[in-house]
Structure formats: structure tokens, C-alpha cells
Amino acid sequence: MSSYDLLVVGSGLFGAIIAHEARAEGKTVLVVEKRDHIGGNCYTEEVDGIHVHKYGAHIFRTSDKSIWEYVEQFCEFNNFVNSPVANYKGELYNMPFNMNTFHALWGVVTPDEARAKIEEQRVACENPRNLEEHVLSLVGRDVYEKLVKGYTEKQWGKPCTELPPSIMRRIPLRMIYDNNYFNDRYQGIPIGGYTAVLEKMLEGCEVRLSTDYLADKEALDALASQVVYTGTLDSYFDYRFGPLEYRSLRFEHERLDVENYQGVAVMNFNDRETPYTRIIEHKHFEFGTQPTTVISREYPQEWTVGIEPFYPMEDAENRARFERYRELAEGEEKVRFGGRLGEYRYYDMQDTVKSALAKYAAWFGGNGVR
Ligand SMILES: Cc1cc2nc3c(=O)[nH]c(=O)nc-3n(C[C@H](O)[C@H](O)[C@H](O)COP(=O)(O)OP(=O)(O)OC[C@H]3O[C@@H](n4cnc5c(N)ncnc54)[C@H](O)[C@@H]3O)c2cc1C
Incomplete structure (x- = not known):
């Protein structure tokens, strides 16, 4: 007898929505997460009352009202508008x-x-x-x-x-005076940070942190009648056809005893010499007035197996390799695959929400995006 109806591997946005939908239907859910916190890449950590986006700036945006309203069940959004500034050797340009x-x-x-x-x-x-x-x-x-x-x-x-x-392919040139980076109808940051959103989604589920599913797969599988896996597909199949490649990032977070370091949430550094691509000053996502600040420098880096995968390499070789893994995945009886890692796709949060709801409906019934 299984103890849970559903085991969800990964507590990122995709896994948390699957878990929430299952709980809403009265299913019992176990979530395992290999990191020591929930939330995947959306995770925010509070420092001096500032919600620090630990895995890069996350701005929620969509033009799909049903997606916006779905997420609003779990938070109230503020009215942040992303207007990054590009710094080229000290010359500043709006983006x-x-x-x-x-x-x-x-x-x-x-x-x-x-x-x-x-x-x-x-x-x-x-x-x-x-x-x-x-x-x-x-x-x-x-x-x-x-x-x-x-x-x-x-x-x-x-x-x-x-x-x-x-x-x-395209470089959008906007012939109006408008620094809003996005064209979407809805945009904002959850008041109180993303971690609180994910916590709400996971309410009523048992969550085990610092638990790598692949290290204990047989025992964990035995606990539930169905499994949804949101980790990397190649690792699930022990890299049988070679690794699916990524571009990675490294973040350097720094707390500073200044009230306002750069005056904007996102500053890009567009010259070749500055080694980082961006500095994020987190308090500006929530119009913070704290006496201190936290900044994060973002460095692109090569990816190798074992370091955090961020952006899938969209080339023919990796796509073909992914297709081979996908065929194997289709043969799995009890385990279903989803999320940005399971599908080897770059998904914005709105895509992740849409995909999780559609997949939940396809796998377990339900209405998809409501
Ligand atoms: C730098 C960066 C900036 C971004 N900015 C934005 C933005 O501004 N706006 C926007 O809309 N989107 C943004 N995104 C996209 C957003 O992060 C994703 O849409 C979202 O996080 C995908 O959720 P997920 O659950 O599929 O994946 P993840 O968040 O990666 O969650 C997967 C989880 O599974 C866990 N896991 C993996 N393998 C195992 C295992 N074997 N056992 C147990 N647990 C495991 C991982 O630890 C992780 O917690 C950004 C992404 C990046 C990388």
C-alpha cells in the first residue's frame, strides 16, 4: 500500500502547482526537494526585510488574465515595472x-x-x-x-x-518614450516575496528538504502511487545519451550599509571588460526604504554536470538528444515529467504556470488554466 497518492520531485513553481492542484482534489502529496529550501529558482530569502532573489531577478508578467488571477490566489502583486538601465563604460542608456x-x-x-x-x-x-x-x-x-x-x-x-x-532573430525598437521592458498587460512582484507564494501553494503537503530523489528512487517511488518529476531528464536516465547542455550563471550576493546603491532594480553592464552582466538591487523590486541594501552581481559561466543548469542550449544537437530522452520518458509507467528541467525548455513563470495546469489536467483530469 502506498502512503501517498502523489510524489512530486522538486518544489519549484511547476512542482508546487502540481502539488497544490492535487491537494485541492483531496489527494495526499509528498514533495521531495534536493535543495535545503523550497521554491526552485523562484526562491527569495529575506535579509534586513529585503526579499533577495537568490537565483536571479524574477519579475512576474503575463497578458493572460487567467494566469494572473491563478497566481493572485496566493499573493497580492505590487505595481513594479521593470525599467532596466544599461551601463556602457559609465554612459547610461534606457532599455x-x-x-x-x-x-x-x-x-x-x-x-x-x-x-x-x-x-x-x-x-x-x-x-x-x-x-x-x-x-x-x-x-x-x-x-x-x-x-x-x-x-x-x-x-x-x-x-x-x-x-x-x-x-x-528580432531586435524590437520602440519608437516611443517608454522604458517599460515588457509589453505584457500584467506585471509585478508578489508582496512578501516568492517564497511565501510557494509556501502557500505547498500548504497541506508533506515537504522533505535536502532529499535527492535519484539517490533513493526505489524507496521513494514505493511511497506513492504516482510520481511527477521536475528535475533534469538526462540525470533521471543516468546520462545514457550524454548530458543535455546548459548555460549557467553564478551570483555574488553582497549586503551593504548604504540605503540606495544604484537607484534601480536592474542595471546591465554592456561593455566586454566588466566581468558580470548585471547588478540587481533587490529592495527596488518592492520600493524598500530599509537603511541597508543587498545587491547581486550576475556572472555567466560555463556549465558542467553538477553545477546549476539555467538556460538550455537551443541547438540541434541538444534538441536531438532531448528527443531521445523524451522517448524513454514516454515509456515510464508511473513517473511523469514536467517543468523547465523535465522538458528542457526555457520557461518564464507564466509558461511554467500554464504548462503545470495543462499537464495536471492531462495527467489527472481537471480543467487546466481556469
Ligand atoms: C536567472 C533566471 C531569471 C529568471 N527570471 C525570470 C523572470 O524575470 N520572469 C519570469 O517569468 N521567469 C523568470 N525565470 C524563469 C523561472 O525561474 C522559471 O519559470 C521557474 O523557476 C521554473 O520552475 P520549475 O519548477 O520548472 O523549475 P525550478 O525552479 O528549477 O525547480 C525545480 C526544482 O526541482 C528540484 N530538483 C531537481 N532535481 C531533483 C532531484 N533529483 N530530487 C529532488 N529535487 C530535485 C530543484 O532543486 C528545484 O528546486 C528566470 C529563470 C532564471 C534562470
């Missing part, structure tokens, strides 16, 4: 590329003047062979040199001349 950026770059005032400037700078290229040629043909020299090149090269660890154009 995304909009009339404020073009004015700072060239002193232009009207959209027509900005368009003319971009046109004058574009380096025509019919079949760009690499990212540099592609971006130069879209936006010209200044935007490329100051705002794209260094940041992208740090992010991917390669010169733009060796990166495929597909990394940035």
Missing part, C-alpha cells in the same frame, strides 16, 4: 531600445530622426553568417557596439562573430 535610448545615443528627438539615424548606420547584409553581421544589418554600429556586443559575448562566452544570427 529596451526606445526613444529615450536613441535620444541619449544621438540627441535625436523625433521617431523620424531616430529611424533616419538607424538607417544611416545599418550595414546591409542579405545573408548574415553570424550574429555581428545580423545585428549590424538591423540596428547599425552604435546600438551594436555599445548595447549588444559586449553583453551578448559575456552571456554566451563567445565572440558575436562566432554566434549564430538565430540568437536574436
Whole structure:
């Protein structure tokens, strides 16, 4: 006899929604989590009353009202709007590329003047062979040199001349004075931090932290009649076809005895020389007025098995390898796979919510997104 109806492996957003939906239907749920805290990459930790996004800045956004309302069951969102600033060797530019950026770059005032400037700078290229040629043909020299090149090269660890154009198919140029990074209808940060949201989702479930499912799979499987696994697919199958590759990040968190370090939540560092890509000042996500602050420097880094996987490598080789693992996964009787790691996809939180609700409905019945 199994002790639980459902075992959920991983307490990130995907696993927590699956667990919540199962509890809501009266199922008994055990959640195992290999980290020493819940929440996966959405986890926030409180320091001096500031909610520190330990795995990178997380801004919730969606244009889908049903997703927004679903998450609102667990929190109230504040009215944070992401308006990052790009720092190129001390010159500051608003992001995304909009009339404020073009004015700072060239002193232009009207959209027509900005368009003319971009046109004058574009380096025509019919079949760009690499990212540099592609971006130069879209936006010209200044935007490329100051705002794209260094940041992208740090992010991917390669010169733009060796990166495929597909990394940035489009570069949205906004011909209005508007620094709101996102185009979504709804945007905000949960008041009280993401961990509180995840705690609410997991209410009524038994949660075991610091428990690696794969290290004790047989015994844990025996505890439940169904399993949902949200870890990496390749590790589940013991890397039989080789590892699925990722790009990783390293964060350096620092508490400072200053009230306001950089005046904005997200500052990008777009030159090649600064080793980090961004500094996050967490208090600005929640309009904090504390006397101290916490900042995090974000360093892109190579990924190897064992370090935190962040961004899946979207190339043909890894996609093909993933398909082979997916076929194996389909053959598993008791275990189902989901989440950004189980599906080897970059999922924003809204995609994760949508996928978890749709998968729950497909696996166990229910309505999907409501
Ligand atoms: C740097 C960064 C910034 C982001 N910023 C945003 C943003 O601004 N807005 C947005 O919408 N989205 C953002 N996202 C995406 C967001 O983090 C994801 O959508 C979300 O975290 C996915 O949830 P998940 O449960 O699928 O995965 P995860 O959060 O990775 O959770 C998986 C959990 O499973 C656990 N686990 C894995 N293997 C095992 C095992 N063997 N045994 C037990 N437990 C295991 C892991 O420890 C982890 O806790 C960002 C992502 C990153 C990487």
C-alpha cells in the first residue's frame, strides 16, 4: 500500500502547482526537494526585510488574465515595472531600445530622426553568417557596439562573430518614450516575496528538504502511487545519451550599509571588460526604504554536470538528444515529467504556470488554466 497518492520531485513553481492542484482534489502529496529550501529558482530569502532573489531577478508578467488571477490566489502583486538601465563604460542608456535610448545615443528627438539615424548606420547584409553581421544589418554600429556586443559575448562566452544570427532573430525598437521592458498587460512582484507564494501553494503537503530523489528512487517511488518529476531528464536516465547542455550563471550576493546603491532594480553592464552582466538591487523590486541594501552581481559561466543548469542550449544537437530522452520518458509507467528541467525548455513563470495546469489536467483530469 502506498502512503501517498502523489510524489512530486522538486518544489519549484511547476512542482508546487502540481502539488497544490492535487491537494485541492483531496489527494495526499509528498514533495521531495534536493535543495535545503523550497521554491526552485523562484526562491527569495529575506535579509534586513529585503526579499533577495537568490537565483536571479524574477519579475512576474503575463497578458493572460487567467494566469494572473491563478497566481493572485496566493499573493497580492505590487505595481513594479521593470525599467532596466544599461551601463556602457559609465554612459547610461534606457532599455529596451526606445526613444529615450536613441535620444541619449544621438540627441535625436523625433521617431523620424531616430529611424533616419538607424538607417544611416545599418550595414546591409542579405545573408548574415553570424550574429555581428545580423545585428549590424538591423540596428547599425552604435546600438551594436555599445548595447549588444559586449553583453551578448559575456552571456554566451563567445565572440558575436562566432554566434549564430538565430540568437536574436528580432531586435524590437520602440519608437516611443517608454522604458517599460515588457509589453505584457500584467506585471509585478508578489508582496512578501516568492517564497511565501510557494509556501502557500505547498500548504497541506508533506515537504522533505535536502532529499535527492535519484539517490533513493526505489524507496521513494514505493511511497506513492504516482510520481511527477521536475528535475533534469538526462540525470533521471543516468546520462545514457550524454548530458543535455546548459548555460549557467553564478551570483555574488553582497549586503551593504548604504540605503540606495544604484537607484534601480536592474542595471546591465554592456561593455566586454566588466566581468558580470548585471547588478540587481533587490529592495527596488518592492520600493524598500530599509537603511541597508543587498545587491547581486550576475556572472555567466560555463556549465558542467553538477553545477546549476539555467538556460538550455537551443541547438540541434541538444534538441536531438532531448528527443531521445523524451522517448524513454514516454515509456515510464508511473513517473511523469514536467517543468523547465523535465522538458528542457526555457520557461518564464507564466509558461511554467500554464504548462503545470495543462499537464495536471492531462495527467489527472481537471480543467487546466481556469
Ligand atoms: C536567472 C533566471 C531569471 C529568471 N527570471 C525570470 C523572470 O524575470 N520572469 C519570469 O517569468 N521567469 C523568470 N525565470 C524563469 C523561472 O525561474 C522559471 O519559470 C521557474 O523557476 C521554473 O520552475 P520549475 O519548477 O520548472 O523549475 P525550478 O525552479 O528549477 O525547480 C525545480 C526544482 O526541482 C528540484 N530538483 C531537481 N532535481 C531533483 C532531484 N533529483 N530530487 C529532488 N529535487 C530535485 C530543484 O532543486 C528545484 O528546486 C528566470 C529563470 C532564471 C534562470
